[in-house]
Amino acid sequence: MPSRTRAPRRASPAAARTHDRPKTEQATRPYAVRRSPIHGRGVFATRAIAKGEDIVEYRGRRISADAADTLPDSDPDNPYHTFLFELNDGRVIDAGVRGNAARWINHSCAPNCEPYEDDRGRVIIAARRTIRAGEELAYDYRLNVEGRRTKALLAAYRCRCGARRCRGSMLDPAKAPSPRGSAR
Numbered sequence: 038m039p040s041r042t043r044a045p046r047r048a049s050p051a052a053a054r055t056h057d058r059p060k061t062e063q064a065t066r067p068y069a070v071r072r073s074p075i076h077g078r079g080v081f082a083t084r085a086i087a088k089g090e091d092i093v094e095y096r097g098r099r100i101s102a103d104a105a106d107t108l109p110d111s112d113p114d115n116p117y118h119t120f121l122f123e124l125n126d127g128r129v130i131d132a133g134v135r136g137n138a139a140r141w142i143n144h145s146c147a148p149n150c151e152p153y154e155d156d157r158g159r160v161i162i163a164a165r166r167t168i169r170a171g172e173e174l175a176y177d178y179r180l181n182v183e184g185r186r187t188k189a190l191l192a193a194y195r196c197r198c199g200a201r202r203c204r205g206s207m208l209d210p211a212k213a214p215s216p217r218g219s220a221r
């Protein structure tokens with residue numbers, strides 16, 4: 038079971054599902070980092086990427102969820118900014134240390150990418166459909182945040198992906214406590 042982040046300020050993209058997916062060797066990187074219309078920096082396809090193709094590993098140091106809770110803000114101007122990615126074993130990848138380009142991939146409610154954990158425990162960002170050159174890469178963060186989905190919390194995690202069916206939030210809709218507050 039994926040672990041849950043303990044505090045709103047330490048939300049991290051939900052643990053990737055484990056797939057048995059063939060690996061595709063990349064001769065050259067099919068992506069580049071540049072300014073994004075969604076937020077800050079983003080990652081963009083530099084050539085067409087086939088559905089199912091592995092694009093990039095989400096790298097960084099691996100730390101416990103407790104240690105992640107004690108980290109300083111990854112963006113001093115935004116306490117809700119995160120470079121954390123939850124693993125299926127409950128630990129967290131902190132891409133703020135030894136991270137690579139994958140840490141700049143933004144969230145979308147209509148994503149063209151999907152993360153998965155391979156049999157060696159690596160988190161791989163793969164294409165969930167054919168991606169054209171120039172498209173921004175994005176996956177659904179499905180952020181885990183405990184507590185009631187108050188207006189303030191929803192505003193803190195407001196989504197600016199621009200998708201036609203944007204759900205308005207980077208939070209995991211499956212984890213939303215009911216209006217009466219019972220989480221189950």
Ligand SMILES: C[S@@+](CC[C@H](N)C(=O)[O-])C[C@H]1O[C@@H](n2cnc3c(N)ncnc32)[C@H](O)[C@@H]1O
Pocket residue numbers: 073075076077078079115117118119120121140141142143144145195196197198207
């Ligand atoms: C892993 S970083 C992605 C890179 C980010 N654009 C940057 O320049 O730091 C994740 C953070 O980017 C921002 N972000 C990503 N996708 C977003 C979206 N769809 N809407 C609003 N903010 C987003 C949030 O602050 C989130 O915590």
Ligand SMILES: [Zn+2]
Pocket residue numbers: 145146147196197198199200202203204205206
């Ligand atoms: Zn959205």
